[in-house]
Amino acid sequence: MGSDSMDAVVRRRAKDVSGGKTRLSSVATAIRLLKAFSGDETEIGVSALSQRLGIAKSTVHRLAVTLVSEGLLEQNPETERYRLGVGLFGLGALVRQRMNLSTEARPFLFGLREQTNETVLLAIPSQTEIMTIHNLESRQAIRMRSDIGVLQPAYCTAPGRAIMAFQPAEVVDDILDQSLRQRTPKTVTDPARLRKILDQVQRQGYAIDDEESEAGMRCIAAPVRDASGRVVGAVGVAGPVQRLSLKALSAFVGPLSETTEAISVRLGYHPRSGF
Template sequence: MERKTKPAAEKTRLSSVANAIRLIKTFSDEDYEIGISELGKRLKLPKSTVHRLASTLVDAGMLEQSEENGRYRLGLVVFELGSLVRRKMDFYSEAKPVLMALRDKTEESVHLAILVNSSIMYINSLETKKAIRMRLEVGVRKPAHSTAAGKAILAFQPADVLARVLAEGLNEHTANTIVDAEEFKRELALIRTRGFATADEENEVGVRSVAAPVRDHSGNVIAAISIAGPVQRLTKKVMAAFAPDVVSAAESVSTRLGYHPLRSARAHRLA
């Protein structure tokens, strides 16, 4: 069998990206400013190559060049990206005790999910201690339109986000999956009115779930907390009883993230 090789131009691009990453990772608290010659030695690259990489990174805001000594240091874009990662880590940390309390109170599996394109991705999952459980690995993705967590997030997204999901199609996973666009819009309107979402065997036969949206400091819905369980335990009556607990947990995490309804509403009016 003939082995396919990458074109020379593609190899060059990949090599440049790899070297750019290596260059950025050279900086540290001790070596926060480094000159071209020193960078070349550490990376074992020609000065001309390092200068070209550094210039590109300066244009992208990833590096800055000191006017005093000509050395390079990490730019504001790297700081902004680091802050974004830190906020995600803070989000996870702030949510965990709330999720644990919700699991202990309901004795059912509790999940934290975010929206990724037209799917949700679970970033935390705490299993029930009962024998029959809804096991979910962190990082698992499921369709947003057929899950309670997904619907809880989609109900509060901008119109273009919903339009993209509808354009991709509402695939049927069970007989209960909502596949009609207009019916799905009505479902989201109901979620906005009552403040929580449910999924009654819509993604998987034998499983029900209830979820509520989590907001960041500006009031944007960035995640959802959900409870999931087998239909034998999570009856419609039990699911309705758990809904206020899920909403309360989501509101608690939102508050921890700096969300205040009045302040957020005022900011949106000014915007």
């Protein structure tokens, strides 16, 4: 490679790095802009934001327009000042929901582990997948492990199915329209069969994963509802097939259902009235 072409590569790489830094800087500035608002100052104009953030008015205007388009900012048509948008309220509500669920569920999860002596986990929906936010491992030597924060498929896990079965049709369609991976020899990937499984979960109120997500492991899970009756998560009990036959797994239906109902009640759900 000649010196001219080598110089061109160096300049191009420098430009790419510079562009990346610019984008990151814009994101950081947008975050600073959002944090400029407070309870004492709910509306701020472009000039004030420019002075406070130490950036040009044109930059403030460009960022504000982008944030407005995403619903994170709103502009008062009378004063032309900006205020936080309802999009942020929605995001905050999701965080609060998750934290409330995690906090309220915790003591009941410990109780369920004492009853079953198996691994107990709490999962929440994350678009077309689920995320484990609590994992209380069994004290037995051979046990199921599920790392907190890791995303897993919804279609082949018991907690995922317990959540999926009660989601709107379009959400289920989005999941089943994807390319479903065969994770183990027992994984069901046929959309028609999965829909029948979800129908059964709706009828019986719990879901089972028979070595479909991880070979050698079984899990049973039931949904958790919030005050509006919406399914916001699922509690699962999992363990190795050597210890958990399908009959043994079905024996957990009672304590599992009692646990998820107790958590749901803590979140404001009234099961007898259905709301």
